[in-house]
Amino acid sequence: MRWTVLDSPIGEFSVATDGTSICGTHFGRVESATEEPDDVLSRQVVAELRAYFAGELTAFTVAVSMPRGSDFERAVWREMTRIPYGETLTYGEVARLVGDAGAARAVGVACNRNPVPVIVPCHRIVGAGGKLVGFGGGLPRKVTLLELEAAVALRHAWS
Template identity: 45%
Template structure:
């Protein structure tokens, strides 16, 4: 059974979705690959208290690593990419190629990019920390302006 709530953030409203009590989605407005609203289940505020607390602390620059238990549903390859995303330190970036190398398949940078784009739990699973081979911004489901803002925010907050 799915439930959801919508919380405010410096980057616009975020829709949090849980299934069986575990966070399985965090979606921004106008996000590519955002599921239809009717799939988010009933509206429930209290279920998301811990996620809201951690997001508030993150946006205040006080939290560098989320500790929420997540329900990440995808192919085995997607889940392996998402697991590696969670290992990218706050304020740092990796390239698609570097992630492919870490996963043991240097030729899989395009597949890593596709899996990155399908990440269902943005920000918490930090797909915004992945950049192109030259360090430039490439696609981001929440939009390149949001990606740049998140990277700038983390870079500035990492200094403190």
């Protein structure tokens, strides 16, 4: 696994590739991370992340690998990728979409176990009534990501 770190509006952000796909992200610097991507895939994901953080990219195209996780977690992670850029769903709404309306807390656990936050957008899942709760990267990062996406979505809607 190769880690690359980049500066972003949410601080240092590390991304891991396995040669064929993105297999992890981390808020902060991973000790073995390099600042210069040294393969095609790493360069692609760093370019996409920079474009995302600059408000120029609304959908990632890099391949993502998530080899671990229960069937329920995988269903939640798939549902995360379907939440439109600049929009949010509640934990309860996601629970209903994956077929278990009473599993809002389990959705929160699945969000916390998401191995590729930002690229698989767990930050787009909020508490009941739009309340900002829970985020592995901390609520200030969640707010920054949601504000970035909301501003870009609004610009697109009005242009």
